[in-house]
Amino acid sequence: MPTTHIRTCHLCEANCGLLITTEGRTVLSIKGDPDNALSRGHICPKATAITDLQDDPDRLRAPVKRVSNASGGDQWQEISWETAFAEIAAKAAAVLGEGGAASVYVGNPTAHNYSVGGMIGHLKRAVGARTNFSASTVDQIPHQLVQMWMYGHNGLFPVADIDNTQTMLMLGANPLASNGSVWTAPDVKKRIEALQARGGKLIVVDPRRTETARIADEHHFIRPGSDSALLIGLLLALDEAGLVNPRAAAALLDARWDTAWAALRRFDIATCAAACGIDEATIRDIAARLGGGEPAAVYGRMGVSVTSFGSLNHWLIQLLNIASGNFDRVGGVMFNQPAADIVATAGAGSYGRFHSRVSGHPEVLSEFPVVALAEEILTPGAGQIDMLFVVAGNPVLSTPDGTNLDRALERLKLMVSVDMYVTATSRHAHYILPPCGPLEKDHYPTFLAPIMVRNFAAYSPAVFDQTPGTKSDWEILAEMARAISQARGEPAPNIMHPREALDRLLQRSPRGLSLADIEKHPHGIDLGPLQPTGDTKLATPDKKIDAAPALLLADLDRFADWLAALPPIGGDTLLLFGRRNVRSNNSWMANSRRLAKGPARCVLMINPADAAARGLESGQLVDIESRVGKVQVACEVSDDVMPGTVSLPHGYGHNRPGIQLRVAAERPGVSYNDLSDPLLIDPVSGNAALTGVPVTITAAASVVAAA
Numbered sequence: 001m002p003t004t005h006i007r008t009c010h011l012c013e014a015n016c017g018l019l020i021t022t023e024g025r026t027v028l029s030i031k032g033d034p035d036n037a038l039s040r041g042h043i044c045p046k047a048t049a050i051t052d053l054q055d056d057p058d059r060l061r062a063p064v065k066r067v068s069n070a071s072g073g074d075q076w077q078e079i080s081w082e083t084a085f086a087e088i089a090a091k092a093a094a095v096l097g098e099g100g101a102a103s104v105y106v107g108n109p110t111a112h113n114y115s116v117g118g119m120i121g122h123l124k125r126a127v128g129a130r131t132n133f134s135a136s137t138v139d140q141i142p143h144q145l146v147q148m149w150m151y152g153h154n155g156l157f158p159v160a161d162i163d164n165t166q167t168m169l170m171l172g173a174n175p176l177a178s179n180g181s182v183w184t185a186p187d188v189k190k191r192i193e194a195l196q197a198r199g200g201k202l203i204v205v206d207p208r209r210t211e212t213a214r215i216a217d218e219h220h221f222i223r224p225g226s227d228s229a230l231l232i233g234l235l236l237a238l239d240e241a242g243l244v245n246p247r248a249a250a251a252l253l254d255a256r257w258d259t260a261w262a263a264l265r266r267f268d269i270a271t272c273a274a275a276c277g278i279d280e281a282t283i284r285d286i287a288a289r290l291g292g293g294e295p296a297a298v299y300g301r302m303g304v305s306v307t308s309f310g311s312l313n314h315w316l317i318q319l320l321n322i323a324s325g326n327f328d329r330v331g332g333v334m335f336n337q338p339a340a341d342i343v344a345t346a347g348a349g350s351y352g353r354f355h356s357r358v359s360g361h362p363e364v365l366s367e368f369p370v371v372a373l374a375e376e377i378l379t380p381g382a383g384q385i386d387m388l389f390v391v392a393g394n395p396v397l398s399t400p401d402g403t404n405l406d407r408a409l410e411r412l413k414l415m416v417s418v419d420m421y422v423t424a425t426s427r428h429a430h431y432i433l434p435p436c437g438p439l440e441k442d443h444y445p446t447f448l449a450p451i452m453v454r455n456f457a458a459y460s461p462a463v464f465d466q467t468p469g470t471k472s473d474w475e476i477l478a479e480m481a482r483a484i485s486q487a488r489g490e491p492a493p494n495i496m497h498p499r500e501a502l503d504r505l506l507q508r509s510p511r512g513l514s515l516a517d518i519e520k521h522p523h524g525i526d527l528g529p530l531q532p533t534g535d536t537k538l539a540t541p542d543k544k545i546d547a548a549p550a551l552l553l554a555d556l557d558r559f560a561d562w563l564a565a566l567p568p569i570g571g572d573t574l575l576l577f578g579r580r581n582v583r584s585n586n587s588w589m590a591n592s593r594r595l596a597k598g599p600a601r602c603v604l605m606i607n608p609a610d611a612a613a614r615g616l617e618s619g620q621l622v623d624i625e626s627r628v629g630k631v632q633v634a635c636e637v638s639d640d641v642m643p644g645t646v647s648l649p650h651g652y653g654h655n656r657p658g659i660q661l662r663v664a665a666e667r668p669g670v671s672y673n674d675l676s677d678p679l680l681i682d683p684v685s686g687n688a689a690l691t692g693v694p695v696t697i698t699a700a701a702s703v704v705a706a707a
């Protein structure tokens with residue numbers, strides 16, 4: 001008998017409701033859930049690929065250990081969980097006993113797995129890891145840092161109220177491909193269409209005419225890495241037109257608001273316009289629209305986060321929303337009030353309490369920039385990382401200078417990957433511990449609650465019982481932490497079942513719902529649209545907004561220097577930036593045939609003028625070279641990318657020796673992060689500057705383009 005399970009998709013931040021029909025352990029269909037008040041039936045092509053993940057023959061089903069085969073190469077030997085934990089614990093204790101240091105790298109899928117959060121803490125404590133990393137520093141850390149400084153808590157995300165706004169200014173985001181980020185707005189295309197139907201406008205700023213730009217009312221190309229210039233220009237234009245009016249937020253501001261303005265007035269609109277490539281008249285027009293009185297929201301994402309001014313950008317976006325009267329306003333930006341409120345229950349965050357050993361990076365939210373991972377492994381001395389635990393991450397493909405990280409991982413005395421595939425990263429591990437299939441886990445999007453465009457809560461039980469002999473991620477982490485503590489003669493960690501921890505979190509949150517309350521509503525409880533919260537959610541001691549955090553004010557000096565020294569765009573050096581496709585998910589869903597089919601996607605987009613200057617035609621192979629590396633890929637000549645820039649997706653490069661992803665290997669592509677440069681960072685947050693990497697492009701010596 002077929003059974004239909006109601007579930008929330010765990011793959012991306014959109015949180016779409018799914019209806020999964022199964023018979024036995026076979027998935028018959030995956031459809032959108034029309035009764036989910038948040039996603040309203042929407043799904044993307046990745047949802048049906050969950051079956052491919054569940055059933056993938058390349059997915060590891062048991063722990064494996066890397067051993068040498070007869071010819072001296074590597075091979076993976078299946079071992080029992082007991083043996084795996086015992087051997088890992090004994091080796092970890094030995095390495096620590098010799099004075100080696102341990103580190104944990106946490107990847108993106110953990111943000112979609114409520115049950116691992118606490119367990120990662122247990123693992124870090126068990127191995128005494130102080131030098132830790134995550135995908136946050138190739139992603140959203142500037143948002144969190146700026147929020148911690150301005151609003152008092154890193155999890156206070158002002159959410160753009162797309163459903164009620166009249167103007168949405170979107171910088172460096174392509175939700176038609178990504179389905180929204182730091183912004184749970186499923187079915188975003190319909191939300192944009194509704195905005196346009198009520199006479200509103202979407203304005204997209206992006207160096208590529210993206211899928212989102214194509215349906216926008218206005219699209220403006222921008223020089224990669226220069227958004228701070230545009231944002232300062234917009235603030236100055238707002239001021240010049242007499243449109244600065246914080247409305248409700250005025251009561252939350254103090255003298256620091258004037259301090260921020262005094263610091264911004266050293267710049268001028270003309271210089272800012274020239275730097276970013278958007279003319280003065282356009283800047284004045286957009287500012288007039290933002291400050292014109294109707295609700296408006298400015299939203300910036302990856303394209304403005306992964307630049308050397310990522311923190312400055314997010315601060316300037318906050319100032320713009322406040323100055324135009326759109327902070328804490330329906331149709332502007334608001335804090336949400338989720339059922340599981342990590343802001344009300346978890347610490348605010350930290351900065352600079354300690355510094356990294358080799359380059360002296362400040363700690364941000366207890367982590368160091370992932371660009372420092374390789375040097376912390378390779379540089380001898382006390383505190384050198386000898387042991388690394390990678391939890392659901394693939395930093396060799398997802399972080400700058402992956403080739404160097406490849407080399408670094410080879411010298412570890414113990415490396416453990418908690419992953420279900422042998423990837424570019426996990427191939428270096430001594431042990432890979434695979435979680436059970438994705439449909440064998442329950443799901444609650446705790447970490448995404450603060451970014452939803454409605455207050456909404458849904459809990460999904462597992463679709464299938466766990467296959468006997470397999471473990472969920474949290475069980476793997478908990479048992480590994482226990483085994484290591486025991487081997488070190490430390491007291492066993494006190495581990496609470498994740499469901500119990502979730503229930504406690506819910507009940508301690510202001511709404512006071514229990515997990516049982518939420519489980520009564522399988523399609524989710526709709527707790528209503530976002531609403532202004534006044535100062536009730538601000539977590540600063542004085543309940544005021546800090547509009548002028550010292551380190552951001554100081555960073556304006558660095559920006560001024562950059563502005564003064566800015567070379568014109570174009571010439572021999574082009575600026576490389578990224579892109580996503582709706583059928584991708586960072587590095588790791590490339591093994592689904594239904595997603596992988598269709599035209600090759602790992603191609604370099606280049607503007608016709610830049611192609612002509614190099615004698616290039618679509619389909620031709622090109623060499624792309626940066627300071628750190630060189631790759632070869634086919635190009636596509638397209639005026640969708642701005643002159644002087646080129647675009648390449650990330651998450652490819654599945655042909656490194658030993659990777660076991662048979663479908664992905666058919667068209668492996670090249671890794672963007674063999675080009676991105678660990679020296680290019682936002683020094684405030686430590687975030688990698690993945691966008692705007694200087695590269696040279698030349699026709700490759702070989703002429704036949706790979707498919």
Ligand SMILES: Nc1nc2c(c(=O)[nH]1)N[C@H]1C(S)=C(S)[C@@H](COP(=O)(O)OP(=O)(O)OC[C@H]3O[C@@H](n4cnc5c(=O)[nH]c(N)nc54)[C@H](O)[C@@H]3O)O[C@H]1N2
Pocket residue numbers: 106107108109113135138139302391392393394395397398399418419420421423435473578585586587588649650651672673676690
């Ligand atoms: N050039 C460039 N680089 C980028 C980006 C970019 O835009 N451009 N984007 C950055 C961003 S936003 C992010 S978030 C990072 C992602 O960086 P990472 O998180 O390091 O990389 P992913 O490619 O997401 O790899 C996730 C790994 O987790 C495994 N996995 C998937 N699901 C599970 C699970 O349920 N349990 C376990 N244990 N493992 C699982 C997958 O097999 C895969 O190996 O990449 C960043 N890198």
Ligand SMILES: Nc1nc2c(c(=O)[nH]1)N[C@H]1C(S)=C(S)[C@@H](COP(=O)(O)OP(=O)(O)OC[C@H]3O[C@@H](n4cnc5c(=O)[nH]c(N)nc54)[C@H](O)[C@@H]3O)O[C@H]1N2
Pocket residue numbers: 012013108139171172173174175177178179180181205206207208210222223224225226227301302303304307577578579580581582583584585586587691692
């Ligand atoms: N299909 C799919 N969906 C995903 C993912 C995926 O890999 N595939 N990854 C998920 C993850 S982990 C994340 S973090 C989100 C990311 O979600 P988004 O931030 O929406 O992701 P991107 O598509 O990388 O959009 C970034 C945009 O910034 C533009 N850009 C690049 N440089 C600049 C710049 O300097 N200035 C401006 N203004 N724009 C710039 C790029 O052209 C691109 O269109 O997507 C998530 N959803």
Ligand code: SF4
Pocket residue numbers: 009010011012013014015016042043044045046047179186
């Ligand atoms: S948009 Fe994201 S959450 Fe929705 S179905 Fe696609 S992958 Fe899943």
Ligand SMILES: [Mo]
Pocket residue numbers: 108139
């Ligand atoms: Mo991400």
